[in-house]
Amino acid sequence: MMIGTLISVLPLAPLVAIVGCLLVRQSPFAERVNLLAAIVVFGCALPLPFLIDGHAQTFWSDYVVIDRAGAWVILCTAIVYLLASIYAIGYMRLLEDEPLYRFYALFAGFGLTTLVAPLMNNVGLYWIAIELTTLVSTFLVAFENVAESIEAAWKYIMVVSAGISLALLGTVLFYFAGTPVLGPTYAMTWAILAHAAPQMSGVLVTIAFLLVLVGYGTKVGLAPMHSWLPDAHSESPAPVSAMLSGALLNTAMIGIVRFLQITRAANLGELAALSLVGLGALSLFIGALFIVRQQGVKRLMAYSSIEHMGVIALGFGFGGVLGTTGALYHMLNHSLNKSLMFFGAGNVMRSYGTKEIESIAGVGRRLPVIGALWLAGAIGITGAPPFGLFVGEFTIMRAGMKPSFSWAVYLMAALLVVIFIGFMNHFRAMYYRPEPAEGRENVELSAWCAAPMWLALAPLLVLGLAWPIGIWNYLSATAQSLLGAP
Amino acid sequence: MLIQNLDPLASSLFSLLAIASLLLSFVMLGSRWLKNYLYAFAAESWMIAAISAAIGFYGNYPELYLIAILTVLFRGLLLPYLLWGIIRRLDVDREIHVSVQPSTTLVVGALFVMLALSISFRIASDLHLELTVAALALTVMLSMKLIGFLILAVRHEAISQILGLLVLENGIFLGSQVLVPGMPLLIEVVILFDLLIVVACFGVLVRFLLTRVGTTSSLDLKRLVG
Numbered sequence: 262m263m264i265g266t267l268i269s270v271l272p273l274a275p276l277v278a279i280v281g282c283l284l285v286r287q288s289p290f291a292e293r294v295n296l297l298a299a300i301v302v303f304g305c306a307l308p309l310p311f312l313i314d315g316h317a318q319t320f321w322s323d324y325v326v327i328d329r330a331g332a333w334v335i336l337c338t339a340i341v342y343l344l345a346s347i348y349a350i351g352y353m354r355l356l357e358d359e360p361l362y363r364f365y366a367l368f369a370g371f372g373l374t375t376l377v378a379p380l381m382n383n384v385g386l387y388w389i390a391i392e393l394t395t396l397v398s399t400f401l402v403a404f405e406n407v408a409e410s411i412e413a414a415w416k417y418i419m420v421v422s423a424g425i426s427l428a429l430l431g432t433v434l435f436y437f438a439g440t441p442v443l444g445p446t447y448a449m450t451w452a453i454l455a456h457a458a459p460q461m462s463g464v465l466v467t468i469a470f471l472l473v474l475v476g477y478g479t480k481v482g483l484a485p486m487h488s489w490l491p492d493a494h495s496e497s498p499a500p501v502s503a504m505l506s507g508a509l510l511n512t513a514m515i516g517i518v519r520f521l522q523i524t525r526a527a528n529l530g531e532l533a534a535l536s537l538v539g540l541g542a543l544s545l546f547i548g549a550l551f552i553v554r555q556q557g558v559k560r561l562m563a564y565s566s567i568e569h570m571g572v573i574a575l576g577f578g579f580g581g582v583l584g585t586t587g588a589l590y591h592m593l594n595h596s597l598n599k600s601l602m603f604f605g606a607g608n609v610m611r612s613y614g615t616k617e618i619e620s621i622a623g624v625g626r627r628l629p630v631i632g633a634l635w636l637a638g639a640i641g642i643t644g645a646p647p648f649g650l651f652v653g654e655f656t657i658m659r660a661g662m663k664p665s666f667s668w669a670v671y672l673m674a675a676l677l678v679v680i681f682i683g684f685m686n687h688f689r690a691m692y693y694r695p696e697p698a699e700g701r702e703n704v705e706l707s708a709w710c711a712a713p714m715w716l717a718l719a720p721l722l723v724l725g726l727a728w729p730i731g732i733w734n735y736l737s738a739t740a741q742s743l744l745g746a747p
Numbered sequence: 748m749l750i751q752n753l754d755p756l757a758s759s760l761f762s763l764l765a766i767a768s769l770l771l772s773f774v775m776l777g778s779r780w781l782k783n784y785l786y787a788f789a790a791e792s793w794m795i796a797a798i799s800a801a802i803g804f805y806g807n808y809p810e811l812y813l814i815a816i817l818t819v820l821f822r823g824l825l826l827p828y829l830l831w832g833i834i835r836r837l838d839v840d841r842e843i844h845v846s847v848q849p850s851t852t853l854v855v856g857a858l859f860v861m862l863a864l865s866i867s868f869r870i871a872s873d874l875h876l877e878l879t880v881a882a883l884a885l886t887v888m889l890s891m892k893l894i895g896f897l898i899l900a901v902r903h904e905a906i907s908q909i910l911g912l913l914v915l916e917n918g919i920f921l922g923s924q925v926l927v928p929g930m931p932l933l934i935e936v937v938i939l940f941d942l943l944i945v946v947a948c949f950g951v952l953v954r955f956l957l958t959r960v961g962t963t964s965s966l967d968l969k970r971l972v973g
Contacts, residue, residue: 383934385930385931385934385937385938386934386937389937389938389941392941392945393941393944396944396945396948399948399952400948400951403952403955406955406959407959408959408960408970409970409971411952411955411956411959411960412960412968412970412971413971414952414955415905415952415956415965415968416968416971418948418949418952419899419908419912419965422912422945423895423896423899423911423912423915426892426895426912426915426916426919427892429916429919429938430888430892430918430919430922433919433922433923433926433927433930436923436927436930437926437927440927440929441874444929445927445928445929446929446930446931447929448931449930449931449934462870462873462874463873464869464870464873465870465873465874468866468870491971491973492971495971496971551973554973555973556973557973560973
């Protein structure tokens with residue numbers, strides 16, 4: 262009952278915010294109502310994992326499902342939505358002459374679609390929710406309305422729509438595979454498909470899974486379908502980048518994980534795991550290549566997202582309780598850490614008036630507090646201790662240490678070292694290169710710009726120093742239910 | 748299951764309509780004029796509506812009549828009308844830079860159909876449906892998918908790319924009508940509406956492209972690299 266109320270309020274809060282923004286049409290009101298919606302969403306999402314027991318619960322005549330994995334992804338999304346809403350107040354005020362109520366209406370809409378997608382029990386409706394996230398966020402990417410951001414938005418909607426149409430084809434083929442078992446008309450929920458999977462045609466499930474993997478993989482940003490990601494993440498306003506990276510990618514990943522569960526039930530787990538591991542390793546490789554020679558500061562963060570989605574894909578691909586648990590833990594830490602990085606990048610961009618790494622120097626002196634937080638975040642995002650991502654990556658590597666996948670672990674370790682060196686080298690340049698004396702224009706960064714960085718770093722440090730036993734139990738139970746043990 | 752015991756007349760009717768839609772996507776591949784793409788797409792949508800209605804009739808799925816009507820309204824009339832509005836706003840009426848000649852594209856398209864055929868036969872033989880219309884429907888579905896991607900790859904005008912995406916969707920829609928006619932009505936209706944929103948979004952973006960970037964050719968979109 263309690264859960265039912267919470268997940269009804271969850272989409273309702275952003276919905277009210279959208280209506281409010283569009284009715285009142287004033288920026289100060291819009292930023293407040295969006296922040297309020299984000300706080301309500303966070304308040305609803307936080308207790309969800311505590312309330313859920315082992316069984317998935319369905320609502321609204323089976324159209325809405327909430328299980329452990331879904332609650333976890335919603336929690337990650339809610340955290341990023343809250344942090345980004347706080348940050349947006351500081352950041353968006355620095356942009357001139359754009360009607361901000363429109364931004365907040367779209368932003369709340371993006372939050373709404375991202376929160377709703379993991380709740381969808383029907384596979385077809387999940388597809389539509391993911392498609393809607395693309396449509397809403399396209400206009401957020403294009404929001405600054407300059408040539409670059411329009412180009413990024415065009416590439417984003419083009420590549421992702423084409424990719425996601427493959428996921429629709431895969432979904433239709435899954436339905437087709439189910440018809441001999443379940444009859445011509447049935448409700449295509451995750452549970453029913455997984456239940457019928459053992460009797461489905463192996464060839465059909467194989468091709469359907471591969472199509473779905475490539476389709477939603479485009480949305481997740483797995484290489485080689487990642488080409489939209491650096492453009493969209495670098496050209497959108499910083500709070501939107503944080504949402505795209507920290508919230509949206511997880512939401513699409515949960516779809517792949519649920520299809521993986523169905524494919525495992527059809528006894529085709531090995532092939533599915535191998536393809537996931539292959540794409541994950543390739544993403545890490547592409548991420549490493551582009552991080553080392555990167556020139557744009559937000560593109561650097563974008564390639565780091567590709568890298569981390571690769572790591573998460575490796576975790577789910579390695580499988581086992583350890584791998585899946587590690588990947589889920591990695592999701593939360595990545596959401597926190599990548600938000601921190603994009604907030605820092607946005608602040609530095611505003612302060613220096615450029616996106617080029619080359620033109621940024623002496624960050625530590627110009628922005629002492631924000632600079633220190635950003636540097637700490639950079640250490641975290643490259644997977645170094647004592648921050649949360651290190652723990653997740655280490656767990657995933659332990660999970661991969663079996664004969665079939667040890668090659669991927671060695672490759673991952675080598676690439677992570679390359680990424681660490683490449684990433685930190687850019688930060689060394691930005692912090693320790695002498696700053697040219699002339700041409701300083703000071704942009705006042707308000708407390709709204711720094712506060713969310715503190716809020717992201719603190720839990721990241723706690724999660725890195727010790728993996729709380731409660732979270733471990735929760736996630737390993739989630740992993741067991743995803744792996745099919747009843 | 749409908750496709751396993753279908754009378755020969757219905758079976759050949761479905762085949763005829765499916766192959767006609769496949770041929771229409773070849774028309775899109777072979778032409779350079781944007782208007783021709785549009786007519787071919789509209790005709791293809793009418794074919795798909797006819798397939799829906801025919802399956803509704805032979806398979807006793809009355810809700811497919813509704814789908815057929817909605818398909819004609821949305822895919823056959825409204826979408827072409829919206830796209831026509833976009834074309835009118837642009838000052839291009841054909842592909843200007845041809846990176847691959849239409850004749851070559853047609854040959855590649857034919858090769859894709861062969862690939863699709865071999866995949867479909869592999870799937871159909873696993874389901875013991877080789878000799879039914881299911882194999883053909885799968886072939887057409889996968890070929891239209893591949894042809895759609897081919898259009899996306901070799902055409903550069905914004906409008907051709909939108910139409911390429913719509914061919915991808917048409918392929919899925921055609922296949923799903925034959926293979927899974929019992930798919931819940933809700934999903935199909937929502938997907939139709941979704942398509943409408945997609946095209947509306949593309950319309951807005953094309954206007955942005957024109958005003959801010961000054962081009963609608965993807966060849967000129969090269970500010971963001973690396």
